[in-house]
Amino acid sequence: MTDTIYRGIATSTGDGRAGGRARTNDxxxxxxxxxxxxxxxxxxxxxxxxxxxxxxxxxxxxxxKAVAAQQQIQISDSAVVVEVGVEKTPEGGFGLxxxxxxxxxxxxxxxxxxxVEAAHAMCxxxxxxxxxxxxxxxxxxx
Numbered sequence: 001m002t003d004t005i006y007r008g009i010a011t012s013t014g015d016g017r018a019g020g021r022a023r024t025n026d027x028x029x030x031x032x033x034x035x036x037x038x039x040x041x042x043x044x045x046x047x048x049x050x051x052x053x054x055x056x057x058x059x060x061x062x063x064x065k066a067v068a069a070q071q072q073i074q075i076s077d078s079a080v081v082v083e084v085g086v087e088k089t090p091e092g093g094f095g096l097x098x099x100x101x102x103x104x105x106x107x108x109x110x111x112x113x114x115x116v117e118a119a120h121a122m123c124x125x126x127x128x129x130x131x132x133x134x135x136x137x138x139x140x141x142x
Contacts, residue, residue, distance in 0.1 A: 017048055039086065049084040049096070056125040057082040060100060063126075064119040073115065076106030077142070097134045105142040112141045 014020030016033065018041065023030040033048065035041020061080040068075050081101040089095045100120075104112045116139045120126045129135065 019045075022046075022048075022051070049086060052096075053082040053084040053098075056084070056098070056100075056123075059125045060102075060119060060123045063123040064102065064115060067115055067118040067122060071115070071118075073111060074106055075104055075115075077103075078105070079103045095133070096129075097136075098129065099136040100138070102137070102139045103142060104139065107141065109139070109141045112139050 009025040010022055010029070011025070012020055012022050012033075018033070018035050020033050021031065022033055031046045031051075034043055034045035036047050036049075037043035057080045060082065061078065064078060064080065065075070079102075081103075083099040083101075085097040085099075087095050087097055102112070102116045102119075104115070107115070116137065120137060126135070
């Protein structure tokens with residue numbers, strides 16, 4: 001294992017996703033959590049899947065920009081939308097699935113596809129979930 005270059009730290013208190021609170025050690029993120037209505041909860045607050053989706057979208061977008069810069073490819077506009085789903089497992093537990101929608105402008109579809117593949121290989125979230133979380137990856141060129 002390589003040396004860790006950064007460690008994000010967060011603590012969950014209270015009742016976890018059921019009305020608890022999640023806070024980073026620096027206090028910059030401090031959210032109340034709620035189970036979404038779709039899962040039988042009250043909704044009205046952030047849930048862990050939203051936090052995971054936001055982190056993955058931001059990280060993947062950064063990886064995409066880095067890959068484009070490394071390959072000296074100009075992208076005129078881009079966005080990454082990540083959807084994280086919760087599903088029941090046959091064993092009675094829960095698992096995740098994900099859909100990553102990447103939107104690019106200023107490049108041809110084949111170039112966009114290659115950039116997204118390279119970003120998917122670079123992104124730590126993609127690497128951490130590979131083989132564990134089914135991912136549907138789509139690329140749209142505007």
